[in-house]
Amino acid sequence: MTKLFTNIKELIQIRDASIQKVSGKEMGVLPTLKNAFLLIENGLIKDFGLMQKMPTFTSDETIDCAGKMILPTWCDSHTHIVFAGNREQEFVDRINGLSYEEIANNGGGILNSAKKLQATSEADLYTQSAKRLEEVIALGTGAIEIKSGYGLTLDAELKMLRVIKKLKENYNIPIKATFLGAHAIPSEFKNNKEGYINLIIDEMLPKIAAENLADFVDAFCEVGYFSVDDTDRILTAAKKYHLIPKVHVNQFNSIGGIAISTKHKALSVDHLEVLTDEDLTDLKASETMPVALPSCSFFLGIPYTSVRKIIAANLPLALATDYNPGSTPSGNMNFVVATACIKMKMTPEEAINAATINGAFAMNVSNEVGSITKGKLANFIITKEIPSYGFIPYSFGSNLIDEIYINGNKF
Numbered sequence: 083m084t085k086l087f088t089n090i091k092e093l094i095q096i097r098d099a100s101i102q103k104v105s106g107k108e109m110g111v112l113p114t115l116k117n118a119f120l121l122i123e124n125g126l127i128k129d130f131g132l133m134q135k136m137p138t139f140t141s142d143e144t145i146d147c148a149g150k151m152i153l154p155t156w157c158d159s160h161t162h163i164v165f166a167g168n169r170e171q172e173f174v175d176r177i178n179g180l181s182y183e184e185i186a187n188n189g190g191g192i193l194n195s196a197k198k199l200q201a202t203s204e205a206d207l208y209t210q211s212a213k214r215l216e217e218v219i220a221l222g223t224g225a226i227e228i229k230s231g232y233g234l235t236l237d238a239e240l241k242m243l244r245v246i247k248k249l250k251e252n253y254n255i256p257i258k259a260t261f262l263g264a265h266a267i268p269s270e271f272k273n274n275k276e277g278y279i280n281l282i283i284d285e286m287l288p289k290i291a292a293e294n295l296a297d298f299v300d301a302f303c304e305v306g307y308f309s310v311d312d313t314d315r316i317l318t319a320a321k322k323y324h325l326i327p328k329v330h331v332n333q334f335n336s337i338g339g340i341a342i343s344t345k346h347k348a349l350s351v352d353h354l355e356v357l358t359d360e361d362l363t364d365l366k367a368s369e370t371m372p373v374a375l376p377s378c379s380f381f382l383g384i385p386y387t388s389v390r391k392i393i394a395a396n397l398p399l400a401l402a403t404d405y406n407p408g409s410t411p412s413g414n415m416n417f418v419v420a421t422a423c424i425k426m427k428m429t430p431e432e433a434i435n436a437a438t439i440n441g442a443f444a445m446n447v448s449n450e451v452g453s454i455t456k457g458k459l460a461n462f463i464i465t466k467e468i469p470s471y472g473f474i475p476y477s478f479g480s481n482l483i484d485e486i487y488i489n490g491n492k493f
């Protein structure tokens with residue numbers, strides 16, 4: 083089955099397969115072709131080039147894209163879309179003056195979501211989560227990472243990971259599962275954090291590995307949650323099961339989370355709203371991808387990640403949503419890209435690179451998605467008629483998506 087897309091006003095993010103991520107100044111370069119064609123075959127990108135040089139193809143279907151642009155679907159490398167219910171009440175509490183920290187200390191926050199999730203059946207949790215996944219695919223996400231971490235008991239963590247497994251089976255986009263048992267200390271272990279870490283290491287990890295339920299491991303390395311030593315213990319234990327770390331660090335405090343994560347060769351370190359010079363030095367000596375989550379800063383009113391410092395240090399950067407019920411109840415990557423430009427002063431080129439090729443790297447799916455590359459999945463966004471790709475972040479809040487293609491089929 084072949085499909086030919088012709089007269090594409092601009093074909094965005096064309097790359098050779100050898101490019102897996104872009105760093106520093108390279109982030110400001112977004113390779114494109116104006117007036118292009120794109121040929122797909124059996125769900126994969128087969129060929130692309132300039133219209134003037136298009137060979138004669140016999141395709142099953144031809145789609146005229148005059149005035150429209152094509153770019154790879156967004157790669158959202160950090161989400162928590164498997165959750166039960168919502169935390170709208172906490173949103174109102176924050177409007178009325180309580181802080182995120184105060185809400186968490188009063189038994190709200192992650193523990194509130196854990197209580198709801200524990201009381202929700204696996205079937206119901208699947209239905210709620212699948213709805214969110216479909217919502218974000220329609221918004222242009224074509225590869226996604228999903229974390230556990232709202233279970234906080236062996237059974238509930240397994241329930242979350244089994245829901246992610248089922249999503250992988252039923253939806254045809256790259257989905258990666260991350261075990262985040264170390265998301266918060268459950269109330270039963272309030273005065274016995276060691277006991278909970280032992281549960282993670284001695285019971286959760288072996289069971290999860292035996293059922294092959296996770297690709298990555300995560301921990302919330304933060305004051306009041308898991309210390310650097312706790313994180314070290316968990317990442318060390320996870321290594322035995324070949325779980326690569328992707329770690330929540332530096333959301334509120336810089337406590338050494340980056341150093342311990344890079345020491346464990348983490349694939350990514352995520353949040354980084356607080357970032358010291360020492361953190362930057364540790365990142366520079368690593369292959370770890372820094373990931374910024376601007377929708378979280380927007381929703382909580384906390385500082386935005388200093389991405390200009392990161393890029394000036396010649397580092398790469400990825401952008402993700404952090405879609406979750408507490409700090410970021412939105413999985414809209416278009417908003418993330420716009421907010422990165424508006425609030426973090428990224429150029430449209432940098433933001434699109436961060437949300438596609440670097441996002442793919444941050445979840446180990448670079449061979450399948452993240453760019454318009456021969457042999458990669460035909461997962462792409464066709465825009466409405468727009469004057470330039472800069473219009474995507476510029477027209478924040480507008481829906482500029484005309485169609486989404488996943489594995490060569492309209493979603």
Ligand SMILES: N=CN[C@@H](CCC(=O)O)C(=O)O
Nearest residue numbers: 191192302404406407408409
């Ligand atoms: N910071 C840790 N975890 C989530 C939020 C958790 C929640 O509030 O439910 C985050 O990445 O922002």
Ligand SMILES: [Zn+2]
Nearest residue numbers: 160162330404
């Ligand atoms: Zn998160």
